[in-house]
Amino acid sequence: MTVYDQITHNKARTYAIILTFILLVTGFFLIIGKLVESPTTYFIIGVTFSLLSSVGSYFYSDRIVLFTTGAKPAEKKDFFDFYTVAENLALAAGLQAPKLYVIHDPAPNAFATGRDPKHAVVCATTGLLEKLERTELEGVIAHELSHVKNYDILVSSIVAVLVGTVALVSDWIMRSLWWGGFRRNENDRESRNPFMMIFIIFVLILTPLVATLIQLAVSRRREFLADASGALLTRYPEGLARALEKISSDKDTLHTASSSTAHLFIVNPLKKLKHVSSWFANLFSTHPPIEERVRILRSM
Template sequence: MSATTDFVAAQNQNRRNTMVLLAVLTVLAGGIGYLVGALLETESSGSLPAVSQMGIAAAGLMAAVSIGWSAISLAVGDRMVLSMAGAKVIEQQDAPQLYNVVEEISIAAGVPMPRVMVLETDALNAFATGNKVGNGTIAVTRGLLNSLTRDELQGVVAHEMAHLRNLDTRYMVVVGVTVGLIALVCDMALRTMNLGRMRSDDRKGSSGGGILIIVLLVVAILAPLAAKAVQMAVSRQREYLADATSVQFTRNPNGLISALGKLAEKAAPFPGVSRATQHLFIVNPIHQFTSKTPALLATHPDIEDRIARLRNLGG
């Protein structure tokens, strides 16, 4: 099997996995909206409807709010992230090798040249942001520039360019907004549920309403955890996809393999990094993850696993 066939297959598999996870997240959000609407309709009518019209409306409202919230986040989110990180735009004369590497990978990827920015920190890391392919930014740390060889830098840049071409930044904004919305609605449901009314309804024989409240209580407790687990799974799948796409651009997995080894040793927190942005970086700057890290916590795959997959591409 050729190398091309191998990494294209890896990309396709990861895209399918991501779409499945996004579908699960969407169903979860709609289901919570439906349960909340059905509970309100049951309490107002005194009986549990076979199909709740208010539930359907609430599910639609969840979807509409998620879309609107995502649109706002996509419009301003990249500027906020870059500002928080303290990234500064550079020109070719400021870092010729970095600028030239970004240019050549941009050509290989078939995407417009993104802005190039540098974060003035000794930590080794990089990230990409942008709401569309033609409006992207690749930012690297000064420590990374000073520590990597050209081949290693090329592998890192290709990984970040892959995030832009594959629209990973857009995916993760939508996923993050949906997860946040699920957590918000569940928190509101838990805070506003009137258990006294449930007992009152039960005394009146409204067993359907009581059962629905119990179901909603269970879902409101477990859904945010499930949504967060899906968010982390999507994030890990997009990292695998970017690794595979990087090889497609460079035809040289060894550069990224070597770079990941250095990043695993020297990645560290730095000013401007937070839990809200940790998933954007090529390696998590706050936590190191291994194969034993709980799935609920891991924004990135185990680096050893990423390296093993890269070595198997074309094998």
């Protein structure tokens, strides 16, 4: 697959994710509407809410991600090397220089966000800028710029917002079923149907889980491509390989990271499954194993 094919594929995937989100949320509201005997009203609410959320995620997902991670604009006078590396690599990649942000945290990590290369943001932690050598920093920034060029940032940023929204809507509906319409309609025959309630609760629990698995699968696949593209941009795969090893072995934890944004970072900032080696751990991992990524880079 060429770079242009990847860009086209990512744009199509974005529209598919948004459509899936609209259907999921509308279905959620239909379920609660049926239980409180107002399906039409809740259908309209579901469609309106999902459309507004989708449009908002497309245009404002980068701002939401930056806010939730606590990122702040990086001043050039304070982070001169960060600017120099990013501007030089963007020029080499044929990209407009991205806006640069920093997270004031000792844990080394980085991510890119935005809806297209003209609105791209590259964010690094102060820990990354302090702990990596220049060739290692170049490898990380080249990796993130590859996400920008391939439009991975569009898919990932929208997924971060929409998957989080699906979880919130599901939780809200579960609470509404318990405290709202279900309890008020205890004498209604359908509300008292235990099989119907079990099925509805199963769907409400399963759907966010499936959405999360899709999020994780999208993240794992794109990391390999960004590693390879970044290494080709710097012409020095060893720099990125060493950076990945340093970031993954660092003892500090990124406190502003969350499950909805973890897939954006170059290395998973959540370390709960770090020492678990099994197919189950890999299934719920936002990134491919570091050892495999390093091995591929050193074989280039």
